[in-house]
Amino acid sequence: MRTFSTASGCSAIQAVAAAAALLVMVAVSPAAQGQGASAGPPAGDPARGKAVVQSGGCLDCHRIGDRGSHAGPDLTELGSRRTPDRLRQALVDPDEEVLPENRYVRLVAKDGTVVTGRLLNQDAMSVQLITTKDELKSYLRASLREFAIVQKGLMPSVRGKLTDQQVADVVAYLSTLKAS
Numbered sequence: 001m002r003t004f005s006t007a008s009g010c011s012a013i014q015a016v017a018a019a020a021a022l023l024v025m026v027a028v029s030p031a032a033q034g035q036g037a038s039a040g041p042p043a044g045d046p047a048r049g050k051a052v053v054q055s056g057g058c059l060d061c062h063r064i065g066d067r068g069s070h071a072g073p074d075l076t077e078l079g080s081r082r083t084p085d086r087l088r089q090a091l092v093d094p095d096e097e098v099l100p101e102n103r104y105v106r107l108v109a110k111d112g113t114v115v116t117g118r119l120l121n122q123d124a125m126s127v128q129l130i131t132t133k134d135e136l137k138s139y140l141r142a143s144l145r146e147f148a149i150v151q152k153g154l155m156p157s158v159r160g161k162l163t164d165q166q167v168a169d170v171v172a173y174l175s176t177l178k179a180s
């Protein structure tokens with residue numbers, strides 16, 4: 001008797017798990033295929049997310065449309081280029097993976113001038129970057145005292161600053177920023 005009831009309890013759990021897995025697959029597949037353009041992001045409210053972005057200091061570093069700064073990557077049209085998962089990770093664990101197009105460099109010229117900016121290109125002889133002031137600069141490696149690619153601490157994590165709901169709202173908002 002005992003064995004029987006344990007076994008049946010077990011299969012009931014398995015059935016629930018299977019049903020849940022099925023539900024997840026059904027819910028995820030249209031988004032995973034990158035279709036379902038009209039089916040907006042699942043949780044999160046874009047309007048609230050927009051308010052968080054505008055009041056949360058994001059535009060001190062980022063540009064969206066014609067507002068904000070060029071210090072960090074331009075977020076205009078980011079929704080066309082990044083999945084919601086990737087956006088969430090960029091907010092919560094920014095140092096986990098800095099994408100190659102967001103690589104920043106810090107260099108020190110022989111005269112002591114320090115320049116930081118986003119790396120555009122580099123070869124054996126020279127380094128090209130765009131500074132936080134939007135200036136295109138090219139340096140000969142021979143003219144540099146130091147040259148380092150900065151990987152960490154560029155983007156402050158929102159962990160502990162925004163609630164889970166606010167993160168979902170911001171992800172929902174950024175997902176709406178698409179090329180028209």
Ligand code: HEC
Nearest residue numbers: 056057058060061072073087090094098099102154155156
């Ligand atoms: C101190 C400057 C700074 C602030 C403030 C800042 N960011 Fe960033 N952010 C960066 C930099 C630099 C990067 C690129 C390096 C990286 O990915 O960690 C970045 C990366 C990102 C990315 C990934 C971009 C991509 O191409 O995938 C997103 C999304 C983002 N930030 C959103 C935000 C939001 C939303 C806020 C406000 C809550 C914010 N950032 C505040 C500097 C900043």
